[in-house]
Each structure stands twice: as C-alpha cells, then as structure tokens.
Amino acid sequence: MKGGNFYIVFAILQVISDLSAAEKYSFLVAGDPQYLAEKSKSPKQLDPYSEKANNRAIALLKSFSGRSIPEDHGGGKVSEKILGLINTGDLIDSADKTGGNYPAMQEFEWKRYKTDYGLTGKDGLIPFPVYEVHGNHDGPQGDTFIVNNIIERNQKRPGIVNRSDNGLHYSWNWGPLHCINLGIFVGKGDKRRNEHHYAPRSSLEFLREDLADEVGKSGRPVIISFHLHPNCPEYDWPEEDLEAFWKAIKAFNVLALFHGHTHGSPP
Structure with missing residues (x-):
C-alpha cells in the first residue's frame, strides 16, 4: 500500500425484531482508514492525502444521522439514533513495516486514529461508540502495540457481552442483533499456518x-465482521480455515458479513 490509499464503506443495517413491529436498529460500517504519517x-502531521481523506471520512460519518436516504436505496431517513460504528481494520498504515522511521510513524498514526474515532462516542470526533478489528497493516501476526491497545480498549468498549480468552475478539448486542468482531480473519489457532x-x-x-x-438455538440475527474478505487468496485465508468458518455459521441466522482490505487507490 502506498500513502493516501483509503477505502471507506458505509452501511446502514436496519433490523426489524418482529414482523409486526417497526422498531429499527441503525449503525454504520467503515473500513481501511489507514492513517499514514509523514x-x-x-x-x-499526516501525509497530505491521508489528512484530506480522513477528514472527509470523519465529516461523512458524522453527517448520517437524520440524513435522507435516496428512493432507489429504500427511501426514508437515517435514524437520529445511530448505535455505533464498526471499523473493519487497517486502522493505520505502517504497523506491517519495521525499522527506520516506521516506529515513530506508527505511534503518531495510532494516536491520531484514537483522537479522531475515540471509543465511547464521547471521547473523539465520532458521536457514537466504535467497534474496530485489526487488519494486516495494524499487525499481520496480531502482535503489535496496536493490537495490544485494541485488547485494552475492549475492556472499556460499551456493551461488550463476551470476549475471547486473549481479549482480542469480542461480541455485543444491539437490540435483537448479535454482533461479533473477529480480527483479521477467522481461523484456528493463535499463530499463522506454515506458508500462509x-x-x-x-x-x-x-x-x-x-x-x-x-x-444457541434462539434464531436471533447475527452479523460478523473481520478484515479480510472470504474470496481472498488462499495464502491469506487458508482453505481449511475458510471451510471451518462456513461450517461454524451454517446453522445460524447470519444476516451479514462485513470486511475491509479490498479497495482502490487514489492517483
């Protein structure tokens, strides 16, 4: 990845908990802000492209509440009560690199991400809670200070109902919707597989x-978020892990899978 490459995806998912009810639950999904320092x-300061792109992204995220939805996208308005933002990883750009200027760049990038996005909706520029996963640019082996800080943030993240033994993966509920964040991709074991x-x-x-x-057998709706996409190369998401993932979710009412990683680049 070169400096200034960003991919921001926004989604509003509205879940009706009962067919006779009109109660809806609205949230946003974004990915790959990739904060890049000079x-x-x-x-x-950030790289100029990174500064411009992330400022625009923050402004757009803040603009959704109460916004009109185009008729060809269903019409109506976005709820005034956005429950939170899921960020699907590659929060910064430089944590997959070592030596030279990179340690200092990583520290600056991560500080800026936290300043902009916050955690609870009251400590950053984003006016609702943030639920991030790590991507390959945040630490391909899941062992960087960024990943460690995500684990620390999970102790304070609003509404968490379950955390993994290592503290990195977590779940929470928005009304009837059960949400699960699973890091860079879904796979077995702590370390990378040989030749992956x-x-x-x-x-x-x-x-x-x-x-x-x-x-369990409740039938409640589920969404799952991670960084890589399921159709990525096998050396990124091992075939046996992908097969095990599909098998694990087959019997459940999974409404959506959210990911980042795949995106275009600015000129």
Whole structure:
C-alpha cells in the first residue's frame, strides 16, 4: 500500500425484531482508514492525502444521522439514533513495516486514529461508540502495540457481552442483533499456518464458543465482521480455515458479513 490509499464503506443495517413491529436498529460500517504519517523520525502531521481523506471520512460519518436516504436505496431517513460504528481494520498504515522511521510513524498514526474515532462516542470526533478489528497493516501476526491497545480498549468498549480468552475478539448486542468482531480473519489457532501470511489469533475458537453461548438455538440475527474478505487468496485465508468458518455459521441466522482490505487507490 502506498500513502493516501483509503477505502471507506458505509452501511446502514436496519433490523426489524418482529414482523409486526417497526422498531429499527441503525449503525454504520467503515473500513481501511489507514492513517499514514509523514515520513519522519519525529512526525508532526499526516501525509497530505491521508489528512484530506480522513477528514472527509470523519465529516461523512458524522453527517448520517437524520440524513435522507435516496428512493432507489429504500427511501426514508437515517435514524437520529445511530448505535455505533464498526471499523473493519487497517486502522493505520505502517504497523506491517519495521525499522527506520516506521516506529515513530506508527505511534503518531495510532494516536491520531484514537483522537479522531475515540471509543465511547464521547471521547473523539465520532458521536457514537466504535467497534474496530485489526487488519494486516495494524499487525499481520496480531502482535503489535496496536493490537495490544485494541485488547485494552475492549475492556472499556460499551456493551461488550463476551470476549475471547486473549481479549482480542469480542461480541455485543444491539437490540435483537448479535454482533461479533473477529480480527483479521477467522481461523484456528493463535499463530499463522506454515506458508500462509497472517495469524488468526484463535478467532475461530471464539466464534464457535460465542455462537453456542450467546445465540444457541434462539434464531436471533447475527452479523460478523473481520478484515479480510472470504474470496481472498488462499495464502491469506487458508482453505481449511475458510471451510471451518462456513461450517461454524451454517446453522445460524447470519444476516451479514462485513470486511475491509479490498479497495482502490487514489492517483
């Protein structure tokens, strides 16, 4: 990835808990802000493309509440009460790199992400809680200070009902909707498989346990978020892990899978 590459996806999912009711639950989904600092041993600002793109993204996220929805997208208005934002990873750009200016750049990028997005909806520019996962640019093996800080943030993240043993993966409820965040991708074991790129940090084990304990046979709707997309190359998402993922969710009422990672680039 080169500096200034961003992919922001926005989604409003409205879940009707009862066919006779009109109660709706609205939230946003975004991915790959990839905050990129200027190349310096002591960065003082973001790369200009990164600054511009992220400022626009924050403004857009803040603009959705009460906004009219085009008729060809269903019509109506976005709820005034947005429950939260799911961020599907690659929060910063430089944590997959080492040496030189990168340690200082990583610190600056992560500080800026937290300043802009906050956590609870009261401590950043985003006026609702944030639920992020890590991507490959945040630490391909899930062992960077960014990943460790996500684990710390999970202790304070609003509404969490379940966390993995390692503290990285977590779930929460929005009304009848059960939401699960599973890091970079869904796979078995803590470390990366031989001849594959990324470490799953035992996300498959947590998914199985969480579905059994928090959903069971209730039929409640579920959404699942992670960074990689299920159709990515096999060396990114191992075939045996992908097959196990499909098997794990087959019997459940999964409404949506949200991911990041795949996106275009600015000129």
